[in-house]
Amino acid sequence: MRGKILNVILALSILTVGAVATASAQLPGTGMSAQIPFAFIVGDQTLPAGKYEVRRLGDDPYLLRIQNVNDLRYVATFYTGILDEGDSVRQSALVFHKYDDIYFLAELRSRYEGITRELHPSKEERRMQHEMASNNKAPQSESVALIAN
Numbered sequence: 001m002r003g004k005i006l007n008v009i010l011a012l013s014i015l016t017v018g019a020v021a022t023a024s025a026q027l028p029g030t031g032m033s034a035q036i037p038f039a040f041i042v043g044d045q046t047l048p049a050g051k052y053e054v055r056r057l058g059d060d061p062y063l064l065r066i067q068n069v070n071d072l073r074y075v076a077t078f079y080t081g082i083l084d085e086g087d088s089v090r091q092s093a094l095v096f097h098k099y100d101d102i103y104f105l106a107e108l109r110s111r112y113e114g115i116t117r118e119l120h121p122s123k124e125e126r127r128m129q130h131e132m133a134s135n136n137k138a139p140q141s142e143s144v145a146l147i148a149n
Contacts, residue, residue, distance in 0.1 A: 031055035
């Protein structure tokens with residue numbers, strides 16, 4: 001009997017620690033980082049290759065910011081929508097659409113939240129999508145791993 005009680009307490013302790021770790025990844029101001037090996041576009045801003053941090057701003061879960069860790073001048077703020085919820089997100093990552101040698105930030109996959117967020121394509125990306133579609137081509141996708149800070 002005493003062993004069963006200890007097992008229950010241990011199991012509850014493990015669940016509590018897991019819940020706290022997951023919740024902290026969702027709090028405003030907590031971030032994730034990625035080493036992005038190429039220049040990329042977010043909205044109408046072009047950001048150079050480098051180490052970036054992505055974090056939620058304020059209480060709005062859809063408003064995010066990506067900022068170069070080594071040069072704070074390179075920063076973009078953007079809104080996201082939920083693309084997918086559930087257990088399908090196995091690894092946290094940034095997903096880019098690639099058109100020739102131009103990369104657009106398109107998705108943010110969060111294993112901690114269990115969701116994939118999508119960015120609305122910019123006017124330039126929509127133009128490139130249309131151009132590729134007229135040639136029966138599609139953009140490539142490239143992922144870069146995100147690591148919790």
